[in-house]
Amino acid sequence: MxxxxxxxxxxxxxxxxxxxxxxxxxxxxxxxxxxxxxxxxxxxxxxxxxxxxxxxxxxxxxxxxxxxxxxxxxxxxxxxxxxxxxxxxxxYCRMSVAVPEASSYKRSLELPPHGRVASKFVHCAKEYFRKLNLPVEIIPLYGSVELGPITGMSEAIVDLVSTGRTLRENGLIEIDVLFESxxxxxxxxxxxxxxxxxxxxxxxxxxxxxxxxxxxxxx
Amino acid sequence: MxxxxxxxxxxxxxxxxxxxxxxxxxxxxxxxxxxxxxxxxxxxxxxxxxxxxxxxxxxxxxxxxxxxxxxxxxxxxxxxxxxxxxxxxxxYCRMSVAVPEASSYKRSLELPPHGRVASKFVHCAKEYFRKLNLPVEIIPLYGSVELGPITGMSEAIVDLVSTGRTLRENGLIEIDVLFESxxxxxxxxxxxxxxxxxxxxxxxxxxxxxxxxxxxxxx
Structure with missing residues (x-):
């Protein structure tokens, strides 16, 4: 069967x-x-x-x-x-880079070199920044990735976004899309x-x- | 603060x-x-x-x-x-090796060489079997590890056990303890x-x- x-x-x-x-x-x-x-x-x-x-x-x-x-x-x-x-x-959803609304970064490439990016999708995030030639440190998390920027641990996150509600509730905005899923x-x-x-x-x-x-x- | x-x-x-x-x-x-x-x-x-x-x-x-x-x-x-x-x-809980009740394995060392062990704790499981000098394949899972033996994908699991209820409900028994936590x-x-x-x-x-x-x- x-x-x-x-x-x-x-x-x-x-x-x-x-x-x-x-x-x-x-x-x-x-x-x-x-x-x-x-x-x-x-x-x-x-x-x-x-x-x-x-x-x-x-x-x-x-x-x-x-x-x-x-x-x-x-x-x-x-x-x-x-x-x-x-x-x-x-x-449908998309894998996005998001930063705090108040931050000055409008695109992934504007993130500071050796900045930190928190993500549950470590491999996808690494590949993306490698292709951009932007050296960043990926911080692997299992849940509530939005806490990364909120606590000041990271400048950005890479996470799945569907409705965008979680981002909005945490004062984050998407600045780039890695891929659609x-x-x-x-x-x-x-x-x-x-x-x-x-x-x-x-x-x-x-x-x-x-x-x-x-x-x-x-x- | x-x-x-x-x-x-x-x-x-x-x-x-x-x-x-x-x-x-x-x-x-x-x-x-x-x-x-x-x-x-x-x-x-x-x-x-x-x-x-x-x-x-x-x-x-x-x-x-x-x-x-x-x-x-x-x-x-x-x-x-x-x-x-x-x-x-x-x-308190313990990291244990468990197998189906019906299986003939009574200790980790009795598991077949190159057998399969499903676990959320890939590193702990690898280290344990390496020290036993028993070559096994560790199958990384995120949840419901007990499905490994039930579906026949693996001979055993390495998982955290506290009350033992999940094991009992799935017809599994502990045969060895890696460490207590x-x-x-x-x-x-x-x-x-x-x-x-x-x-x-x-x-x-x-x-x-x-x-x-x-x-x-x-x-």
Missing amino acids: ITIALPKGALLSDSINLFKSVGLDFSAFLDDRNRQLQIADPTNTAKAILVRAQDVPVYVEYGQAQLGIVGYDVLLEKSPKVANLADLKFG TARLIAHPLSYRLGLYNLHDWVEKLSQETLQRTYTNFH | ITIALPKGALLSDSINLFKSVGLDFSAFLDDRNRQLQIADPTNTAKAILVRAQDVPVYVEYGQAQLGIVGYDVLLEKSPKVANLADLKFG TARLIAHPLSYRLGLYNLHDWVEKLSQETLQRTYTNFH
Whole structure:
């Protein structure tokens, strides 16, 4: 039976929606009382595991799940060995550089050399400033990155922004965008190459469904 | 004004309790409606910031906080450049190796060479198996590590255990303990060495209070 890794958090309901449209119902995961991390769909065609967004590519890389949905940001940050098959067009957000409103920096390149940038996305942040040829110190944090500038520990942050509410609430403004991110369909490369678990059919169905939705949205 | 970094989660209420006993009241952080990440105590003697447990040593290492409370497990995993000043004796837990009940492994050394171990504590796990001279592959996960053995991705896990409830609920049993962990008082090394912010007094008071509590518990 094919196993699908679904991400907890912001992408979950859209992911479940997408799979529902191709006949696989995992909406039991949306029930607040649900404590199970592993369920089968009612037709017993597929199994889904519910894991942290960052863990989705791990389960897919190790072949424990053959398909998964994960944000492009996680793929860029972790570079897992998975096949990145389709842009699912939902879960839009952007990886941005932000500074306190009161600061004089209007672009990343205006940040002081050897300044400090706090981020949960250490790899993405490092790569970005390396390409700008701007030497900065990246301070790795796990949460509440906005506290970096507030406490004076860093001049800026690199973080995911969707509505921008957290930035506004903390008096921060975006000054540059590293990249835009959406949900991606990923697969275990070997299983996909060998065509196991009808993977090609599933990927085709999910891509068609995505295309149709995008089309409907535009017309 | 001295700044103290307090960890969200399991250690928070005991940490606030300890500081209260030396005259610093940060119990506003325990209010569910509180959204502030930075507060001063009512006497305006000290400031506290509320951050993820793993971020406490970061704020202390960079001198944004002069004191902090963090689990010994985080110190061993991250090796931050902070002064590790006192064992505060609360927040006991242990870093353990666990396997499915049904498995035949009764000790870490019985795990198969080149087996897989899932863990959030990649550094601790690597060091442990290196010292055992047992080559294993560590699979880094962010959450729900117990899914590693359940899905068959790994033979074992290395994780923090306090009550053991999560292990039991997932049919896992502990077979070895890497180390025991409790809450630690840490300080910014340079500030401590220079005796800034009356740091020596605060550390002395907090240590005395801890000693007294431990004594009371034993008698």
